[in-house]
Amino acid sequence: MAFIGWYFPPMVPLRFRRHGVLLLFLIILVPSSVLILFSSPDLSGEQALVEQLAELQLRLLHLEQLHRTRQEEVQMLATYIGQVLLTTAPPKLVTTTTTANPGTSRRLPSPSRHLSSPSPLRDAPAAPIPPPHAASLASVNFGFNSSTGHVFPAPPISPQLRALLINVTGHGLSASQAPLHLPSVYNFLPHLLDEPLGLRPAFTLSGGRTGVSVVLGVPTVKREVQSYLLATLKNLMEGMSKEEEDDALIVVFIGETDREYILQVARDIETQFPKQVTSGLLEVVAPAPSYYPSPSSLRETLGDTPERVAWRAKQSLDFAFLMSYCSPRGRLYVQLEDDVLARPGYVSVMKDFALGRMAARQPWFVIEFCQLGFIGKMFKGAELPWLIQFFLMFYNDKPVDWLLEHLIHTKICRLDKDPKFCKKARQLLWVHYKPSLFQHIGTHSSLKGKVQKLKDRHFGKVPLFFPHASQNPPxxxxxxxxxxxxxxxxxxxxxxxxxxxxxxxxxxxxxxxxxxxxxxxxxxxxxxxxxxxxxxxxxxxxxxxxxxxxxxxxxxxxxxxxxxxxxxxxxxxxxxxxxxxxxxxxxxxxxxxxxxxxxxxxxxxxxxxxxxxxxxxx
CATH class of the missing domain: 2.60.120.260 (Galactose-binding domain-like)
Structure with missing residues (x-):
């Protein structure tokens, strides 16, 4: 009170004193509020740093996936080389006679056909006859190159290297000590054991682009009524900015075995979009006919007709092939169809939303940018092997979109909880984005006789015409x-x-x-x-x-x-x-x-x- 009295002498009325206190309070409060408001810390730089860390985390996941793939390849190569070098059984010998010394005979190993050999042994060129001085190598093990027909001596190995190779390959160990043989694609597609080229693309049109942020997978098949592929591709690329084009990849998967049809589609794409093909933005891939199992080997499930079972089983295998091809090419993968329409700027919207979730440490397995079927489903490239393996295991049992549902259910739901808990937990891994970025525009399904007029109500209206009445002359x-x-x-x-x-x-x-x-x-x-x-x-x-x-x-x-x-x-x-x-x-x-x-x-x-x-x- 002494402070207030210093400003207001006793002879000043009490009413004026109160007004003065209020005025003094406002004089102090307003500048202080303005100072606090404008001097608040700038969080934009911190937010940008968090987003950059999220992108680095995504890059690290992608690199770890590539590293695991390379490790697997090295392991397979080491196993193969070890089995060759550690073979202790004497090779089967054949006798050949040189033209230089007709009376001299020499024994050479007889080659054997490996599963990965592209052609039968009888198609390989004859092995060249070694020079006469090679007779001194009779005590050395020989190897055979099935692609060239050349015979070469296997180098001697030290005891230490032999022990290491035995440890890696398990060669010569008892059944209880040998490494385990885990299930592979051959367990689910056993016909591929007799088709060594079944997992190789039969056709590719590629610029070799890799390391992008977003890969768009567009599967397509021959349609009896009309094709939407070129219109879809045109719309997808028109909706990209220059920066988005440089950081994206569109892979068209032609799920057909008719070579002439594959070449025709590839020619149409290359003719209509030459710049995009040359730059590496757009590429085409088709599987080998031997990739697919015989329709007669499929079991009838879910009460469907054999035609429908074959159709949905092939779709699951198509998705598995396409995802396997795209997995090492980019950090994020988006599954589309060949009859969709996209909103402009969709690539940046999807990427920013995914990185935002990661920056906020919010887990996700799939982000849904369209609520129809498998359209607009985004996955991390490093997590695609989960889907691929699941599709290969159950391709004969259920449709591919049902399999995605079951995988999420397996990962997150508990048997001791009610469905409400599962539904709530499922939303943690299956994230919905609104409004939808993609709309289904096709009418005729790839399944013969099936008509589907499905539309995503969260996409909004699509302009069907562009008026120019004010510009056109009378x-x-x-x-x-x-x-x-x-x-x-x-x-x-x-x-x-x-x-x-x-x-x-x-x-x-x-x-x-x-x-x-x-x-x-x-x-x-x-x-x-x-x-x-x-x-x-x-x-x-x-x-x-x-x-x-x-x-x-x-x-x-x-x-x-x-x-x-x-x-x-x-x-x-x-x-x-x-x-x-x-x-x-x-x-x-x-x-x-x-x-x-x-x-x-x-x-x-x-x-x-x-x-x-x-x-x-x-």
Missing amino acids: ATVDGGRMKAYRRYTLSRAYAGETFFWGLLPQPGDTLTFKFTPPVQLKRFLFRSGNAEHPSDRFYNTTVELLPLSSATATTSFFVPNPEDDGYITVGKFDAMGIAEGNVSRSFGPLQELRLKVHSESDNWAILSEILLEPDTES
């Missing part, structure tokens, strides 16, 4: 003989209200745009198909112009119409269903523009974008 449109489906007419599409959807284009069908008044065009763009119906595109269809002046048609360097009706061909739809180009000023004002179909189509045709940009500078 025109009278005519769909000709091509009948429009319901309200999806050409006039409404040109007005920017919807897309045009025509029924089964036939040769000679035209879509005409008659300009009123004639206009000088700068460029045109027609996009066919949309997200829900990517295969409803225009095929073998040209873009043709009709100039106002007939003299232009005779002097233009563009291709005149074979029918000599005054139209000039200036473009055509490519394999992705897009026709675009610039219009030369030499044409002058145009009366009409038309799209002309030159061949029959098995699908309907959609125009989802119509852009006719006038030349305002003319």
Whole structure:
């Protein structure tokens, strides 16, 4: 009180004293609050450091996985070499006669075929006859190179090395002392013991990219109705930034054994995306036909028909092959399908979310970026062997998405707890991300006769057309003989209200745009198909112009119409269903523009974008 009295003498009324105290309190409080607010520690740098540590942790997991793989390879090689060097049984000898000394005979080891040998012994070239002085080597063990047919002496080994090799390989030890032989892929796919090339890809189109943050696996098979593969790949790559392209890998797995079909798909991919293939962003792989077991060896399970059992068993084996191929290539793996649509920037969103979970020390085994089937499921590359082994064990028993459910249940659930506990515990390892980053766009399943119109309701609406009514010049449109489906007419599409959807284009069908008044065009763009119906595109269809002046048609360097009706061909739809180009000023004002179909189509045709940009500078 003495402090307050120093500021306020006794003659000051009590009411003014109270107001003064309040004012003094505010004068002290406000600057202090501002000082505390603006001088608070900056946590952004600390958060960035935590995220970097999470990424380093992910890199370390990936490197440990690669190290274990190399250790396994070294162990297998050491075992093989040890068995060769420690063989104590005398080799089977054959007698050969040299041409230099016809009377001299020499005994050489007879080669034996190993399971990994690519060809039978009879296909190997004959062993070259050693020189005469080689007779002094008769007391030395010989080895045989089955690929070249060359015979070479095995080097002598010291007692210490012999003891070490015995310890590593177990050669010569009793059954109780020999190392255990753990189950391998041959226990679940025993037919591969007779097919040494079954685990090697039959075809690869690869730039050799490795060490990326995110690997996208896209399995595809031959579909009877329509393929969505090229549209899916185009959408996936258009949704990436340059930085994302440099730190990602898309692997297309062709799950077919028809070599001609595999080569055709690979050619289509290389033709449509040459830069992405050359840069290493996009690659293609196909398994050997001998990788798959015979359908007759499969058991009928779950009451399914033999056709469905074979279909879902093959899908599990396809996923196991694809994951095995992708596991050493990147730190995170995302399983997709060949009929999906992705949100722009999806790669960074997935990577940041996964690293955020690791930075917060929140465990996860699978992150779900789409709630349908196996679409958009992310795993750590180092943990893919868990899935691969599980798929190989039970490929004949249940569908692949059910197997993922069972694996999570096995890892986290307890038998002595109720289902509620299991459901809550499951959410720790199976993380859902919203909104979904991927949408299923296909209608026809790879299983014959199966139609599925599944949509992820958490993805949101997908734009089905792109209007340009404000940019397009006034025109009278005519769909000709091509009948429009319901309200999806050409006039409404040109007005920017919807897309045009025509029924089964036939040769000679035209879509005409008659300009009123004639206009000088700068460029045109027609996009066919949309997200829900990517295969409803225009095929073998040209873009043709009709100039106002007939003299232009005779002097233009563009291709005149074979029918000599005054139209000039200036473009055509490519394999992705897009026709675009610039219009030369030499044409002058145009009366009409038309799209002309030159061949029959098995699908309907959609125009989802119509852009006719006038030349305002003319």
